[in-house]
Amino acid sequence: MANAKMRDYEPMSDETGYVPVDAVFSAPAPALEGVSLGERLRLSRTHAGLTLDSASARTRIKRDYLDALETMDPRGLPSKAYAVGYLRTYAAFLGLDVADCVRQFKAEVDCDAGRGEPTAPQERREIKLPRGLVGAVLILGGVVVAAGWYGNYVTRAEAFAGAAAPMDALMRAEAPLVELEASAPSRAAIWSGLPDANAGNTLVLEAGGRVDIEVRDASGRILAARELEPGELYRAPDEPGLTISTNDAGAVLVRAAGRPLGPLGEPGQAVDNVSAAEFVLTALRETEAG
Numbered sequence: 001m002a003n004a005k006m007r008d009y010e011p012m013s014d015e016t017g018y019v020p021v022d023a024v025f026s027a028p029a030p031a032l033e034g035v036s037l038g039e040r041l042r043l044s045r046t047h048a049g050l051t052l053d054s055a056s057a058r059t060r061i062k063r064d065y066l067d068a069l070e071t072m073d074p075r076g077l078p079s080k081a082y083a084v085g086y087l088r089t090y091a092a093f094l095g096l097d098v099a100d101c102v103r104q105f106k107a108e109v110d111c112d113a114g115r116g117e118p119t120a121p122q123e124r125r126e127i128k129l130p131r132g133l134v135g136a137v138l139i140l141g142g143v144v145v146a147a148g149w150y151g152n153y154v155t156r157a158e159a160f161a162g163a164a165a166p167m168d169a170l171m172r173a174e175a176p177l178v179e180l181e182a183s184a185p186s187r188a189a190i191w192s193g194l195p196d197a198n199a200g201n202t203l204v205l206e207a208g209g210r211v212d213i214e215v216r217d218a219s220g221r222i223l224a225a226r227e228l229e230p231g232e233l234y235r236a237p238d239e240p241g242l243t244i245s246t247n248d249a250g251a252v253l254v255r256a257a258g259r260p261l262g263p264l265g266e267p268g269q270a271v272d273n274v275s276a277a278e279f280v281l282t283a284l285r286e287t288e289a290g
Helices: 037-047 053-057 063-071 082-093 098-106 131-140 142-164 168-183 186-191 276-289
Strands: 205-206 211-216 221-228 233-235 241-245 250-255 260-262 269-273
Touching: 037 063, 037 205, 037 241, 037 276, 053 082, 063 082, 063 168, 063 269, 082 098, 082 221, 142 211, 221 233, 241 276, 250 276
Parallel strands: none
Antiparallel strands: 205 233, 205 250, 211 221, 211 241, 241 269, 250 260
């Protein structure tokens, strides 16, 4: 077989953790028509001169999962959502048609009984925030704007109150201003529970142990499907509608805007499509209540 050359595998962005998806080969591609998906993956990998170990290191997908994809063994795969995510990454890395590979996978494999499947979808909790906490909804987007507005408001109120003291004609108007200022919460009370705006709005997932994660955007597109090593970080893109799935919620530590919010769930708990925004809001609310 002619020597095959593959372009170095490099992350598209250190900030987002996106997995690169292209590979370039110099040797003629093997004939893949009429073969199973697993065989297509294996032939493409060997054609590129890669071992399972090297492919695992480059894609950051567990070797056992790659082996299970190539042998089409559902017993070695996680639940279908995770398996499809790994397949997309692997197929794109090998230069295959991702959509066609996913279609063939769904036709050939039933991995609903695979390991790591969530026992039940996570129930969505209804969140009713007091009016005083409504501003927390904006922590991933509008904290700076709100803080600037409130600062200007306090400055104007103080200026009017100071100017009214020597003016007898405005004494009657002074009382409402004083009453409003006394009833309004202090700036420290409003912002004490919120993260520093200078820390940015990035959602960060940290692995407290070896754990599989899958992150999707609002349209359902998979942004990341990978295994994290203990202490490894995944920085999600700054966009709304993100959902998180994992086989061990207790091993996924969440930070938002530089503030630690604790684990995504209980140790060993498998969760599917947890709303990142709802989790952040709930965590902030519990912190404020505590």
